[in-house]
Amino acid sequence: MNDELQRIQDEIVMMLRTVYDPEIPVNIFDLGMIYDIDIDDDFNVNIEMTFTSPSCPAADYILMDVQMKVESVKGVKSVNVNLTFDPPWDKSMMSEEAMLELGLL
16 A cells, blocks of 8 residues: 555544444444445545444434545545445444443453
8 A cells, every 4th residue: 555545544544533423432433333444546435334233323423424524534535435234233343442441341
């Protein structure tokens, strides 16, 4: 990965760590809700993500927040957020930091 792609990748991760499900005091990145971040050579970003539950009441808010924050990263041309429930989210996808924050370790 070249330096510019790496910088954009790092900034996207930083921005995703500022997105929260209003019901959970941990960001969506550390919760393991981001499955993939793909940046093509033209700096178009595709994000594959999920929710902790298919019936998440804050789904629209979270998707809009992800879209806006990733679009704000300098150099990003476009952002496409794909929502999937395959595989379904489970707590084993959380970072150790998230598990500590939620008292699961």
